[in-house]
Amino acid sequence: MARIAVIGAGMGAMAAAARLAVAGHRVVVYERTETYGGAVRRFERDGFGFDTGPGLLTLPAVYRDLFVKTGKEPLEDRVELVQVDPSARHVFPDGSEVLLPNASRAGVVSALDEALGAGAGGRWGDFLVRAREAWDRTRRPLLEEPLWPDWQVLAGKEPYPAVPHKRLLRTRRARTLAEIGFWELRDDRLEGILMSHALAYGLAPWSAPASAAVLPYMEHAFGTWYVRGGIRELARAVYERCLQRRVEFVFGAEVTRVLEKDGRAAGVELADGSVAEADHVVADVHPALLRTLTERPLDDEGDVRADPGAAPPTRFTLLLALRGGREPGAAHRTVVHPAAPESEWDFLASPGGDEPRCPTVTVLRPGDPALRPDGDHESVVLSATVSAEAAWDEDGTVRRYTDFLLAAAESAVPGLRERLLWHEVRTPAHVEDETGSGSVPAPALAAGQGRFLHPANTTRLPGLYRVGGWSHPGGGLPHAGMSGALVAGLIVEGPDFRGSQ
Template structure:
């Protein structure tokens, strides 16, 4: 039985802790804040409740596997999973609207044809076939196995297939997601639908590799799910599973440094001077912060994303308490697309002195009695991906973005101005306070191609006994990816360096 210290109580950390405890190890989690879940949190006021982190779940099989492997109670005995249908409603700048059915290719094709015109659905359906090919080529090495030592195999070759071009009499291969939209979808609205999947993760579709096509494919193939009571219920269930497996949690305990002995990680020292010895240390923290916890180099020179020091996009969120019921037929998720998407992307990459343009907003309106005081009210979450460099400590900036999001969200919420009782604002600074991630950045899932710029550091490090877990390590950000990283780290510790992923 090994002693294992886990830094942070995010979803990836807890997934690893539960699996390690079941394997017979003694696991202690040190979390600097007063609760578990990382970014998966809840805000409550006046009978209203809101998810402040992820609002939906893809690939629920990741957490089903976690619960099967760590106890007798399956996931569905611990939380209620609801498949969201339609998966999303999209409101485009020209006023066109389309509701995208959940996990139904025929339904999606028919809906797009009806809303956007004949052949729109066919082009999207053909795109999904190519996206599946990229998924099949990368799924195992990118998501289910530890990052290969020769990770450049994933970095140099674009897995998204080339498309024959009749006029050019040759096959051309898109290198970015924007090129996929321009060359293959040939409709600004279809392109906006495609690119919104990348933007939701803070990715610029103009630079994101074509392999980012796997992001909409994941939703299409595996469905979009909601946890009744809010996504915080999933965090609660994972935490309780850890506790039942005798994982110890210490809250309000910030790690100051990783201890080393005989050339390997040997425990941690807390900011109050407490020392916790361990045989293995698992860190669910921002890579820059992890680097500050040890003087030992963690990656080979020039290794994948070893220098994640530039500010990455964050998320600006409004929590809206509304009078009046949700209304029949309201979509759980609506994406409202702006009139000037290029201006939005330019401002996201390089915010200047001009007023920010209208952003793409995601509006979540769960049909969940647990989130509101009664049927005569509604709780709504409106969010947009934003630059982390605009000065969120300035009240004027916060007011400007609040007004922008409210304006952008009006097409998704009838009578918004008259119904609004109050709102709460959450900036990237709130995310940084809760998760420790610099600039409040939200990590994106790992993607192949792009010369490795969209991969994440391996779960192992050059310091033996120190492992990385969670969204800032392989295989990247997002709820399912966090669960996968926990499984990978547990496998590496239990089975050793020869571990190659689940079979």
């Protein structure tokens, strides 16, 4: 039995801890805040409840597998999973809108043809077929295997089979998600739907590789799910599974150093000066923080870089307490598209330049009795991807984005202004307080010269492992769960571990 110290109680860390405990190891989790879940938090006030991190779940099979592998009680015995249908309502600046069915290619094609005109559904359906090919080519090395030293295979040929496009006597193929939209979808509204999937993960559409097509494909193929009571209930279930497997949690415990002995990780030192010895250390923290905890470089020259040039986008969120219940037939998720999406992209690329632009806004209306005082009220979450480098310490910036989100949400929530009791603002500073980073990690993607991969789960310091959204295979609830499975496999089976089955 090995002693394992885990830094942080995020979803990836807890997924690894539960698996390691079942394998017979003694696992202690050190969390600097007073609760578990990382970015998966809940805000409560006056009988209203809100998910402040992810609001929906894709690939629930990742957490079903976690519960199967760590005990006889399946996930569905611990939480209630509800398939969200329609998957999303999209509202466009020209006044058109479309409701997209959940996990139904034929239904989506039909809905797009009816709402956006004949041919729109066919182009989107053909795109999903190509996206599936990219998914099939990358799923195993990108999501189910550790990031091996020959990771360059994921940075080479673009796995998305782009359609040849003739332009100025040249034949070109889409290399970015934005180019897929321009050349293959050929409709501003279809482009908006595609770009919204990238923005939801904190990815910039003009720079995200074409392989980002796997993101909308994941939703299409595996469905969009809600956890009754809020996604925080999923974090609670994983935490309780850890406790059942005798994982120990120490809250309010900030790790200040990873200890070394004989050239390998040997434990952690805490802010109060105490030391906890360990045979392995698993870190669920931002790469910049992890570097301050160690005394040596963690990657070889030429490995995947943990700090790409610009800070990745982050999220701005409004939590709304409304009087009056949700109207019958209201969509759980509405995406409100801006009139000038290119301006939004430009501002994300250079936030120090022009004035902030109205962003793409996601409106979540779960209609969950657990998140409201009674049937005569409703809790709503508005969110947008924004630049982490904007002036979030200035009241003017916060007010500007508050106005943007409220104005956009009026097209999704009838009588919003009149119904609004109060709202709570959550800026990137709140994200940083809870997770240690003001940015939100995106899922790992192939191609793009490796710029969209995350650091490997192993490091140059033997015995030190990385887990969670800032490590392979990247951010998002399912990816965090996958990272936990990979780290547990590397520790239990050693360097011969070839990936989850």
